[in-house]
Amino acid sequence: MDVTLHLAQDPAADALLGRSPLAALTGMLLDQQIPMEWAFKGPRTIVDRLGAEDLDAQEIAAMDPEAFAALLSDKPAVHRYPGSMAKRIQQLCHYLVEHYGGDAEAVWRGVDSGAELLRRLEELPGFGKQKAQIFLALLGKQLGVAPAGWREAAGAYGEPKSFRSVADITGPDSLAKVRAHKQEMKAAAKAAKPTKAAKAAKPAKK
Secondary structure, three states, rough: OOOOOOOOOOOOHHHHHHHHHHHHHHHHOOOOEEEHHHHHHHHHHHHHHHOOOOOHHHHHOOOOOHHHHHHHHHOOOOOOOOHHHHHHHEEEHHHHHHOOOHHHHHHHOOEEHHHHHHHHHHHOOOHHHHHHHHHHHHHHHHOOOOEEHHHHHHHHHOOOOOOOOOOOOOHHHHHHHHHHHHHHHHHHHHHHHHHHHHHOOOOOOO
16 A cells, blocks of 8 residues: 555655555544544654554554553644543554454455445444445545445445545545535534424424
């Protein structure tokens, strides 16, 4: 894996994401409740604080949980919730060590169907269906991993030029389009929620 990504909007962080399968998975794991750029810069921050060249699943899995949480908590923190995310990253690394010998790329190497790849991604700790589909779309659109049926397995995120997720970000322009799409989705979801007044006016069930 050696491609150019633009998810962190930071050359060093993006270079790591493009060459390190575990960094890409970790960035995807961190991508919740914080800005996307912050999430995908996280793997590079962790690498720098470890004094390493890359993330190592076996090394991280073996670290003292409190020490690893402290590493993520140092300012600037890797995430808004560094303690809980440190635990999730270690759970991910434990899983990779147990099921894939610590080789993150083995999750998708040689997989011949999108459905099987989605299943494998959904089994990773911290990856629900939506996160798994987005990462599958990223693999197919930008990382050259395109087993048969990958677009179908990725759902709407697999659609060409859909600008729905990180899978569609290749630079500042596409980042702006994805951000605008997410804001539209949030606004639509908020508008769909009944107001407190409407809830109060709703007759009680007999």
